[in-house]
Amino acid sequence: MATTKDVFITVKTYPTLSTKQGELVCTAGITSEGEWIRLYPIPFRNLSYEEQYKKFQWVTVRVTRNEKDFRPESFRVIDHEIKLGEVVKSWEERKKIIFHEGMPIHRNLDAMIREAKTKFTSLAIFKPSVIHDIIAEPVEREWDTDKLAAQEARKQQLTLFQTEDELTSFFVKHVKKLPYKFSYRFSDDSGRESTLMIEDWEIGALYWNCLRRCSFDEKRAVEQVLEKYRSLCTKDIYFFMGTTLQFHQIAPNPFIIIGVYYPPILQQDEQLSLW
Numbered sequence: 686m687a688t689t690k691d692v693f694i695t696v697k698t699y700p701t702l703s704t705k706q707g708e709l710v711c712t713a714g715i716t717s718e719g720e721w722i723r724l725y726p727i728p729f730r731n732l733s734y735e736e737q738y739k740k741f742q743w744v745t746v747r748v749t750r751n752e753k754d755f756r757p758e759s760f761r762v763i764d765h766e767i768k769l770g771e772v773v774k775s776w777e778e779r780k781k782i783i784f785h786e787g788m789p790i791h792r793n794l795d796a797m798i799r800e801a802k803t804k805f806t807s808l809a810i811f812k813p814s815v816i817h818d819i820i821a822e823p824v825e826r827e828w829d830t831d832k833l834a835a836q837e838a839r840k841q842q843l844t845l846f847q848t849e850d851e852l853t854s855f856f857v858k859h860v861k862k863l864p865y866k867f868s869y870r871f872s873d874d875s876g877r878e879s880t881l882m883i884e885d886w887e888i889g890a891l892y893w894n895c896l897r898r899c900s901f902d903e904k905r906a907v908e909q910v911l912e913k914y915r916s917l918c919t920k921d922i923y924f925f926m927g928t929t930l931q932f933h934q935i936a937p938n939p940f941i942i943i944g945v946y947y948p949p950i951l952q953q954d955e956q957l958s959l960w
């Protein structure tokens with residue numbers, strides 16, 4: 686059953702390539718009713734400029750439950766139509782929307798994983814007790830050849846947003862594959878240490894910006910990304926966590942970091958003034 690929802694966007698992941706859908710961006714946010722929602726799949730770059738949403742922006746969408754996804758937060762946007770609303774720039778206003786009464790803040794990874802396995806919860810806010818470091822590891826530099834072949838085969842299956850010319854090698858030409866994966870190493874409130882990959886759009890964009898500024902010196906670009914994300918640890922940092930459909934039920938820990946939320950740390954008198 687279709688319904689209209691107002692969604693405050695909190696997460697945009699770095700684009701990935703799907704054999705069935707082409708370029709996809711996993712988007713998550715909080716509805717005006719205070720509930721988590723996942724909008725997937727959305728071919729983000731194929732949206733018109735007027736439809737391309739930002740993080741911390743309100744959007745209005747017509748959605749229906751994604752029947753191919755057992756995770757309760759997963760919805761499909763009907764005809765990919767997205768009406769843009771206000772971009773919220775104030776950390777104080779963002780806090781009121783995200784950390785509303787009733788929104789759980791997880792601090793124990795085992796408890797969060799149990800909830801994912803028993804209630805199929807797949808989106809959550811997590812507060813690490815200690816962040817030990819951020820690390821970078823080299824990965825494959827090219828997109829999966831099978832998925833690229835499937836993309837070429839889609840030429841005969843044109844969609845609302847794609848012409849045949851746009852489909853031809855579109856992903857390779859317009860979406861660069863990150864040659865590194867970046868992960869936070871952290872501990873929860875029990876002392877359990879974990880290393881989880883960050884799939885936020887921001888970290889991918891930051892790498893490419895740093896690479897250009899460093900005259901395409903990859904080593905220096907990676908160092909600048911690590912330096913930036915280490916500096917976030919001086920802020921009041923939270924992780925937006927999400928599971929993948931493929932690994933939700935089989936992975937010991939199905940969560941990855943799909944967004945990093947880093948408001949400034951307020952002094953005690955400032956904190957009191959908010960409440």
